[in-house]
Amino acid sequence: MPDDAVTEPEPIELPDWDTGPRGWPMAAASLRATVDDPTARRATRLADLQSQVRCLIQRARHEKLRVLLGALNRIDQEIDREHAQGSADLSRLNRLIRYFDRLVQHLQKTRDDTPEAIALYTGSTELPELLEDSLRRSGFGAHPIHLENPDPALLEHTGLLIYLARDTADHEREFTQLAELKKRMSACAQSLMISQRDDFAIRAAAVRAGIDHVITYPIDSARLNTLLTGARAYECDDEQITVLLVDDMATAGMYWRKQFARANVRLLFETRPQAAFDTAIAEQPDVILLDLYMPEMDGVDLARIFREHPQLSDVPILFMSTEERDQHRLEAKLKGGDDFLNKSIAGDDLIRMVRYRAQRYRQARAERRTDSLTGLLNHRAITSLVDSELDRAIRQEQPLSVVMIDIDKFKHINDTHGHPSGDRVIRRLSTLLNTRLRKYDGVGRYGGEEFMVVLPATEIDAAVELIDRLREQFAEIAVTTEAGDTIHCQFSAGVAGYPEHITPQEIISAADGALYSAKQAGRNQVKARHYED
Known part of the structure; x- marks a missing residue:
């Protein structure tokens, strides 16, 4: 039989990996391997490929995966066209299979099982409706807990502790219990108080108890959802942040790159003002570190340029210098900087500072993008x-x-x-x-x-x-x-x-x-x- 002869694909049974969501990546890999197989004749590859595709079409139809079904049908049609016309290569077929592979990757992301995060709440037997909706949206399962006798198993896996403060509650006693409870929880867990009162006394008590955030009635849905989203993703210092360092000394970039790498901080380093501006626009850093004195343009003027651009106007800018004169430091901050750090600062201290600034910036940015009633994007x-x-x-x-x-x-x-x-x-x-x-x-x-x-x-x-x-x-x-x-x-x-x-x-x-x-x-x-x- 000639190599280009059309062969009717025989029905085949897909292997065991055809069951369950994990089978789709393996199916995509099998299609890629078949079309790229250099040892098989062209007609054989097409016949084998079509057999697999038609089995996958039945599976996609059974699972009601319309997007995958459409891509597979296009692959099947292209195989028919290749059988009939016999093009010089299989480049179009390769492109369709790569497209199918990308769709499968998207599908896999949505099907990966994400354990439900636990949010413990205390101080009330009922959750406010808006809070319950927001917790569900953020991927939290809400569980009541007693301050006097908390469940150790729940404490071990808790990502968020919510205290629903009551007007008639013995706050001093409950805040003492909350402080003890927090000591038994993971250092990564966040805490939130929702209070009918909004005065200095209750906020001070919350701070002494180690509560991270305070929300008062009427609940600001935008801020609530921002805090919950942050608590859902918060994993101590594992979340990567991006820092742009601008300094005319190349050795500064080498030193701080090593320091930041161990703390999962992505460092962008530039020595020229124009390159720093272009990088800031393209990469949207969480924090900008600026040398105060540079030969082409000093840090104050560059900070003013950053501040005038709408994409960079709110990014935290921290000046780094050996400048000790208070008046010069004040002038620098008045012209665009958020803080002033000495270049001799210890690595751990700078990492803590940039993480704190980045977290505040991300929270504020998220609130600006959020609708106040629903917590959705505005x-x-x-x-x-x-x-x-x-x-x-x-x-x-x-x-x-x-x-x-x-x-x-x-x-x-x-x-x-x-x-x-x-x-x-x-x-x-x-x-x-x-x-x-x-x-x-x-x-x-x-x-x-x-x-x-x-x-x-x-x-x-x-x-x-x-x-x-x-x-x-x-x-x-x-x-x-x-x-x-x-x-x-x-x-x-x-x-x-x-x-x-x-x-x-x-x-x-x-x-x-x-x-x-x-x-x-x-x-x-x-x-x-x-x-x-």
């Missing part, structure tokens, strides 16, 4: 995410879907049940979106009762199916109004994305148009806007 942050994810989709040759969601008849809800009840409906939907979507999906409050969802590596048809399931789930959620009544709400949604649309403005406009179509068609449904529409 309008500016979610629209910026569309821009960045579109760039990624184009570079990686992956689809991207953007969804616009609007709660149906929301004005009627506000008018009938009051604005606090309307806020509850908004928070219920935000919780649903944030807990049902993947970790790397973007969810934001676009404005009012309108939400935006950004779904990387997701084709429009798959996005429609996903959002439609969420629409059905939202309709089943019972929301209790301020008056104690129970109501059920619905939403409409529009979907558009790349490659059907190629600019952020086009995608958002198309999704908004699809949402309008869903509203016009009777509400409580999901519509898609394709290019030809």
Whole structure:
């Protein structure tokens, strides 16, 4: 039989790795190995490849993995084309398999089991509704604990301790117990107090007890969610931070690179002002360390340039110098610096300082990007995410879907049940979106009762199916109004994305148009806007 002869693939059974989510990476590796096998004839490789692909198509259909199914169907069609036309190489087929491999990697990230973090709460038998929603969104399982007789097993694995302060509680006694409790917990665990009171006395008592954060009523949802997200990711000093050091002495970079490397601090080092500016814009460091005296431009002038750029205006800037004169130090801080450190500072002390500054900066930045009612990304942050994810989709040759969601008849809800009840409906939907979507999906409050969802590596048809399931789930959620009544709400949604649309403005406009179509068609449904529409 000639090498290029078309052979009908025989049905084959996939090996044992075909079961469970871990099988998909092995399946992708098998496809790559088959197409790259130099020992097999071209026709044999194609036949073997098609047999595997068609088995995987059945599996993807069974598991309802629409994105993988679409990629596999394209591979199957390309194999048919190769059988019929016999191109000089299999480069297009290789590209499709690499694309499938990237989709599998995304799938694997979402399927990796992440143990539920434990949040212990004490001081009350009930959690406030908003706190319960926020804990669920941040991946915490809430467990009550008694200060007098805490469960040692829970303490060992706790990432967060919450104290719900009561007006009538014996705070002094309870704060003493909290301080003892914290000593028995991991040094990485965070603590949070939520109090009806907001005065110096209770805040001072919280500080003496070692409580890390204090929130008072009415609860600021944006700050709460920022703190919970930070507590969820907090693992002592393991989280990497990025520091830009600008110094005209190359030896300074060599010395501090060694010091920072042991503390998981990524050091960017520049000796020239222009290069430092370009690096700061490109890398967005958490902290900037500036030598005060440099030959081309002193640190004060460079700090002023950093401060004038919108992407760098809030980044902590720490001057480093042997300058001892108080007046010169004061002038330097007044012109853009946040602090002044002596170059002789011990390595451990500088590491502690930059970590502290980086943590405060990240927290403040997160709060600026967060909607105060829902804790989701705000309008500016979610629209910026569309821009960045579109760039990624184009570079990686992956689809991207953007969804616009609007709660149906929301004005009627506000008018009938009051604005606090309307806020509850908004928070219920935000919780649903944030807990049902993947970790790397973007969810934001676009404005009012309108939400935006950004779904990387997701084709429009798959996005429609996903959002439609969420629409059905939202309709089943019972929301209790301020008056104690129970109501059920619905939403409409529009979907558009790349490659059907190629600019952020086009995608958002198309999704908004699809949402309008869903509203016009009777509400409580999901519509898609394709290019030809």
